[in-house]
Amino acid sequence: MSRRHGRRALWCGGCLLLATGVLLLCGVGVGSTGFESVLRMWEDPMARQIVWDIRLPRTLGAWLAGALLGLAGAVAQGLFRNPLADPYLLGSASGAALGGAVAMALFGTASPLASHWPTHLGVTGMAFIGAAGAVGLTLVLAKGVQHTLRLLLAGVIVGVVLGALRDLVELASPDILQSMQSFTLGTTSFVGWMACALMAAAWSLCAVLAWVLARALDGLTLGEATAASLGLPLAPMRVGLVAALALATGTAVAQTGLIAFVGLAAPHLVRSIVRVTHERHIVLSSLMGAVLLLAADILARWVLAPQELPVGVLTAALGGSYLLWLMHRRAPQGRVS
16 A cells, blocks of 8 residues: 555544544534533533433444444455445344344334333344344355355345345234334434443454454455465455454444445445555444444434434435435446537
């Protein structure tokens, strides 16, 4: 990597960290009482509870979920050598939704991310188990991680089948439909300190694992044969990358529901700014995903205040618009005679 690209990568990382600081301050101030609660939190117990127990964990949770999805998106696109790959390709989203539906059918119709902790643990735990089980089933159908195309096709099949099973659970328990809507649209409304701790631990583990195995992604960009000729142990490295992808995606989905396009758009935005090796690309994509989701969450809280938009709807609209613009910009222009 040239010195110019190295400086540009540092500049990009610094800007993302600066944006993180600004958005964190904005996040704790957005709400029905605005910045007044922040100014009065040291003298008013109610204001302190609003900021410390509701706004701050939600803001940090949005940042961490975005960081997990951005990291998973960078790993997925490098692993599948496809810039349109997203973290949900291995069926983890459908598995998490199925797990959440089963938990809600068993534990009742409370909000899928409700503050009542037994229900919260049941739904988020089952969602994570569903995501991990879906990835495991994909690996079994693909007979390992040796063949990328087979792994991709297996993930699509598992996603379709588990999605159908989720629909059957919803048909059998129609009282969970409203709760499942919150889960499938994505929300950070009920993220607490425990969820933040879980996501922070998962992000730390996945970031270290993906960073250590980034050489495999660099090798795969040159092709399977070239990567093998470099002496890289591709099979075990792929296993580690798939584990990081599954853990990051499953943890984020279990805590915030299904949030679209963050994991897809974040690596694209980083590549449009700077071209770096995967070691830095993964870190920058994680920071970009965190900034994108946090900004979307703040916008979702503010645009229709005191009501809220589901953050997953907002990210899908903004992410889809960005990709349409990208496709239009890169489309070949007809020659004028």
